[in-house]
Amino acid sequence: MMWYRDTPFQLGGSGRAHLKVQGLSAGYGAFLVLRDLSLEVRPGLTVVLGPNGAGKTTLLKAINGLIGRQGWITLDGEDLPEKTDQIVRAGVALVAEGRQLFPQMTVRENLELGGWLLGRDERERRLAQAFHDFPKLRERADQLAGTMSGGEQQMVAVARAMMSAPRLLMLDEPSLGLAPKMVDELLTMARRIADAGTTVLMVEQNVKKALAVADRGYVLERGALVACGPAALLARSSVVREAYLGAAAGDTHSASEAAHRAMRPVAA
């Protein structure tokens, strides 16, 4: 059995949120990682690709208020607050790399914590929805989260984030360190969540698989965007094929060249 039900998700978010980032600069102390970055996360599933150290996690942290930032971020036209708790209340949830579950608490308790903003009845209702969408989590409701496998913990972490009915769900490398079958399940789950009405922004190293489920993608290198476009076009573009999919230089198909040209250039 898969981890989630093969039916439309009940754990949808509220609305189809649209995030706009303009002129974003962020980093650590004097070390600026992102410089003057602009991007849009439209309803659906957007993936951010890029090599190690490109600034992908930094981007999610800046949106989530975990580090300071300069620039403008709006969610459905409203300025996104700067403090994390207010950002969460505005409907943004982050599943950080490493999942950050409470290992000594059960699956049910971890999920309940994800609904801390909700009243008791609403929390119970969403817990029931989570158990409907993820029947295996119901089976494991009383298991301590710390005793689950990496993939299982990732499922709990995503379901926990969905408990708050976010408008925007951000996933930082959800497939990191997982077996291929679990990677497929997780990425399909991200797709399901987007289809159920929560906008998803996902950082992934599994370029090919991520582009296969995403609507749109951005490629980040050394803190700047080097390409963006519809996921299908990005997958065929020479910039992605050569850098991330192992295609030899010169092995670019004419269709991929056309795809690359068709992409909206983001950086000169």
Ligand SMILES: Nc1ncnc2c1ncn2[C@@H]1O[C@H](COP(=O)(O)OP(=O)(O)OP(=O)(O)O)[C@@H](O)[C@H]1O
């Ligand atoms: N807390 C921190 N303090 C100082 N520098 C940091 C901190 N976190 C990250 N960095 C640096 O910021 C840069 C971007 O890191 P970031 O984690 O955003 O990259 P990434 O694209 O997510 O990479 P990866 O795929 O390896 O996770 C790197 O040079 C990294 O060393």
